[in-house]
C-alpha cells in the first residue's frame with residue numbers, strides 16, 4: 001500500500017464511488033473488504049491512523065464471550081463462535097487458539113464452570129477448537145505455579161482465540177486494497193454533501209498536508225465507532241445520540257508474573273466484572289475495566305482509579321502482587337456500545353454487544369455496536385443494506401471464505417540488510433525491518449503509527465519504547481525522505497505518550 005498512489009485516486013472529483021466508508025477501524029475496514037470483494041468501487045477514509053480508535057485497544061480476543069453466555073445472550077455467542085471459526089481458517093497467521101483456565105475457589109465452581117463451558121463448546125459446533133476440561137487443584141497449580149492457591153478448589157480449561165488487533169486492521173486494509181479499494185489514513189471527513197435532501201458525497205481534509213477533497217458517493221457508510229453521533233449530526237443536527245461510551249483499560253506486566261502460555265479468566269469479581277490475564281507478545285496483559293461517561297476522544301486516558309483497580313485485583317490472584325512500578329505500560333480504549341433507552345447511566349458491562357444499523361432520511365448508513373470478533377458479519381449486513389439503499393449491482397458476500405492478507409516483507413528485508421535483522425530493542429521481538437516495512441508497505445506516516453500499531457512497542461513497554469524511538473525515527477525518516485526537524489518532532493510526540 002502506498003499513500004501517494006491512494007491519494008491520486010481521489011484527486012478527480014468527477015469520480016462517483018459506489019461506497020464511501022468513514023472510519024478505518026475493524027468495522028470500516030471490514031466493510032471496505034466486503035464491498036470491494038463484491039466488485040463495488042470502494043473508498044475508505046480514516047481521520048487518524050488505521051485502527052487508531054478503539055480497534056487497536058481491545059483485549060485482543062476473538063471469542064464468543066463467556067460473559068455474554070452468563071448473560072444468556074445465546075444468539076450473539078453462537079454468531080461470535082462461528083466468526084471465530086472462520087477467522088481461524090481465513091487468518092491463521094494473525095489469529096491463534098489460546099487455552100484459558102478459570103480458577104475456582106468454591107467446591108462446586110469447577111463443575112459449574114465446566115458445565116457452562118461444555119455449552120460454549122456445543123455452541124461452536126463444527127468450528128470448535130478443543131473440548132473444555134475439568135481441572136483438579138493440582139492441575140491448576142501445575143499450569144500456573146505463580147497463581148495464588150489459598151482456597152483453590154480446581155478449575156476449568158477452555159479454548160478461545162487471540163490476535164493482534166492493529167495488525168489485523170492493516171491486514172484488512174491490504175486485503176481491501178488487493179480487491180481494488182482505495183483506503184486512506186489521515187483523511188478526516190468534515191461535511192456531507194446533499195442534493196434534494198439526499199447525501200451525494202462528502203468533503204474531507206488531508207490531516208498531513210491540509211488539502212481538501214470533494215468526493216461523490218452513491219452510498220456513505222458511517223463506521224466511526226464512538227464518533228458515530230458526530231457524523232450523524234453532520235447529516236442531521238437534531239439526530240439523537242445512540243452511543244453509550246464505556247472505557248476499558250489494560251495494564252502490561254512482565255511475563256514472569258504468571259510465567260505460562262495459558263491465559264486466566266476470572267468470570268466474576270466481587271463487583272461483577274470479568275478479568276483476563278493473558279500472555280501477549282512476551283508480556284502479561286491484565287484487564288479490563290468498564291467505566292461509563294468518559295469523554296469521547298481518539299487518545300483516551302486511563303484513569304488512576306482504573307489502574308489501581310487492576311493492580312489491586314492482579315494482586316489478589318498472583319503470588320507476587322504487582323505494584324505501580326511493575327506496570328510497564330497502560331492503554332485505554334472506549335467501547336462504542338449502542339445506548340438502549342432503559343439502561344442510560346446503568347452498568348455498561350450489561351449492555352448487549354449486538355450491532356445495530358441505522359439508515360437516516362438522507363440515506364446515511366450508520367453501523368454501531370458489535371465486537372471485533374463479529375466485524376465480518378457486521379460488514380456483510382452493512383454492505384447488504386448499502387446495496388439495497390443505493391440500488392447497487394448486487395453480488396453475494398464472499399468474505400466467509402476470503403483469506404486475509406499475509407504480509408511478507410519483514411523477513412526478506414531483514415535477510416537483505418544485516419542492520420535490519422537486528423532487534424529494535426532487547427525488550428521487544430521486533431526487528432528493525434518491521435519499522436522500514438511499516439513505512440514502505442503499510443502506510444505508517446508517523447513514529448506513533450510504527451511504534452503503537454505496526455509494531456506494538458508502545459502498548460508493551462513505555463520506557464523501552466522511549467529508548468527505541470530515536471533509532472525507529474531515523475529508519476522511518478530515511479524511508480519517507482524526512483529531515484532532522486521531523487525526527488525531533490516525532491520523538492517529542494512519542495516522549496509525551498511514554499510519560500508514566
Ligand SMILES: Cc1cc2nc3c(=O)[nH]c(=O)nc-3n(C[C@H](O)[C@H](O)[C@H](O)COP(=O)(O)OP(=O)(O)OC[C@H]3O[C@@H](n4cnc5c(N)ncnc54)[C@H](O)[C@@H]3O)c2cc1C
Pocket residue numbers: 022023024025026027028045046047048049050051052053054055056057058059060061062063187188189190223224225226227246247248249288298332333334335336369370371372373374
Ligand atoms: C477495552 C476494550 C476491550 C475490548 N476487547 C475486545 C475483545 O477482546 N474482543 C472483541 O471481539 N471485541 C473487543 N472490544 C470491542 C472492539 O474493540 C470494538 O467493538 C471495535 O474495535 C470497534 O471498531 P470500530 O471500527 O467500530 O471503531 P473504531 O476502531 O473506533 O474505528 C472508528 C474510526 O473512525 C474514525 N473516525 C471518526 N471520525 C472520523 C471522521 N470524521 N473522518 C474519518 N474518520 C473518522 C476514528 O478515528 C476511528 O479510527 C473491546 C473494546 C474495548 C474498548
